[in-house]
Amino acid sequence: MTDQHSETLALWPAPSAPGAVDATVTVPGSKSVTNRALILAALAADPSWLRRPLRSRDTLLMADALRSLGIGIEETVASNTAVSGMPSGRGEAWRVIPATPQAPVTVDVGNAGTVMRFLPPLAALAEGAVHFDGDPRSHIRPLGALIEALRALGARIDDGGRGALPMTVHGAGSLDGGYVEVDASSSSQFISALLLSGPRFNQGVEVRHTGGRLPSLPHIRMTVDMLRTAGAQVDAPDSGGEPDIWRVTPGALLGRDLVIEPDLSNAQPFLAAALVTGGRVTIPDWPVRTTQAGDALRDIFTRMGGVCVLDDRGLTLTGSGRVHGIDADLSEVGELTPGIAAVAALAEGESVLRGVAHLRLHETDRLAALTKEINALGGDVTETEDGLRIRPRPLRGGVFHTYEDHRLATAAAVLGLVVKDVEVENVATTGKTMPDFPDLWQRMLDGDAA
Known part of the structure; x- marks a missing residue:
């Protein structure tokens, strides 16, 4: 060290x-819920309200990245925040207005795992180049398995052979999707990343984890739960599905009015x-x-x-x-x-x-x-x-x-x-x-x- x-x-x-x-x-509100909700709202068919979102470096990086891709995010603050004594984010709401992702853009991921992993699948739906970079530590955090999975699903990604940031996703406006294998033993976020954008892939997505012990399963359950609440059809191991396999059917996501835990x-x-x-x-x-x-x-x-x-x-x-x-x-x-x-x-x-x-x-x-x-x-x-x-x-x-x-x-x-x-x-x-x-x-x- x-x-x-x-x-x-x-x-x-x-x-x-x-x-x-x-x-x-x-x-303040949950980072994990806030950033998943932002992705789902950006991909929805209708506007969404996110109430009591977390305002922190990781979530603001996500919001700024989505704005750069053409997604509308409007912030409001409840008029009684000052007298209620609520901390930052407690009286706030974000209105997310979905749009077709626009490119070319450059995305700063900071050192946020959710940003560097959840956004590339969405970027593949843009028409043009989306360049990803971040803090020095982000260059050595695991990303290679997700890059290979996205390539297998039809995405074109230039990472200089590093399997890590910085990299550029060359969006084609859509992604075929379908079946893919991924070793998510270093980060469960690889699976969540593919599932969150899966409803917008032409064939949906079927993800099979092929590596060792899968860490942080509650975060995958969170992703599945939030997808279902947004109207997606998801088959998962904890709901009678096959072990280590998650399936998301292609279809429209619903705009929501969500209070962040x-x-x-x-x-x-x-x-x-x-x-x-x-x-x-x-x-x-x-x-x-x-x-x-x-x-x-x-x-x-x-x-x-x-x-x-x-x-x-x-x-x-x-x-x-x-x-x-x-x-x-x-x-x-x-x-x-x-x-x-x-x-x-x-x-x-x-x-x-x-x-x-x-x-x-x-x-x-x-x-x-x-x-x-x-x-x-x-x-x-x-x-x-x-x-x-x-x-x-x-x-x-x-x-x-x-x-x-x-x-x-x-x-x-x-x-x-x-x-x-x-x-x-x-x-x-x-x-x-x-x-x-x-x-x-x-x-x-x-x-x-x-």
Whole structure:
């Protein structure tokens, strides 16, 4: 691991908890839902309304890319936002006006997996060249299997033989579609990307996963659920279909009026705060039924010593003052690993986090980064073949480097609650999915975050 020129980045003194946290925290909308909804709305036959969308770097990159392709996205803000105290996005709505994608254009994906993977299939429906590029890290994130799948479906893509960004999709106005095999063991987003635009392919799409263990299945279920709600016909393994095969029938998608759920994965550090301080945090609007991976926190944090209650106020987690170690397979919810690792570093017993080898290919190599940074604070973390082993040790203050990874920054904030003098490098990277995180974090500690 390198520090990625961390010496030039600001250090944020992570605030210590003065005692047991007691707060209600309204988190912004889900990135995963917002960006899927934007793609589906762009491909629909009628305009859509997306209410309470997340406004963060990843979602604004998606919206800007769609606008450059000729899709209309109009933003409105509820007139009572200022007096209601709602955080960014809470009183907003986006009206998406679909159109035939236009080219040539250049798309900046930043370091957003959803943008670099969900947009190329849509770009193949444009008439002309759509060039994709992004942050340096985006050039080494997995993309080759999706590029080959799109070629097999009829797309013409120039990637210089790299199987990665930068690349150009030469759209022909339509895509044949049909049957395709893809190894999605490095990212479930490959499958979601093909399914989301599948209704607009001439033959629809039939996707067979041919690789090893498929990570992050809840995200594929989210894609399938949202497609069906938009009027698409989808056959999937979890609805009686064949294992590892998804089929989408060609047809029109419906415009929708959709309220975006709060981002449950972004709720993680706030729930963790209750757990590690023996306090209580409520997250309003926690859905009773959801496909978000973050819903697994109810079970995981209960096993680690918390008590979770889901009622009409939302989800309330109450800490007991003790944090238990955990042995957990996180293959379906890998994005939660950094926050769980932070809690595990403060636990009374050893933890083993399994099934997350694919995190080495995320915004950074998350397993190496967590190992290096927690150990730099006095921890005892070792990498395994597919995860982490974390033994509790007394931790001390120091600089926690984030490698431009938002979930490392929020994990460091959790450690800082009970470990004095933790300084977080580049906490602004949290803006990737959670605008104004430092302010919301402080307001939680002050008890007025709702």
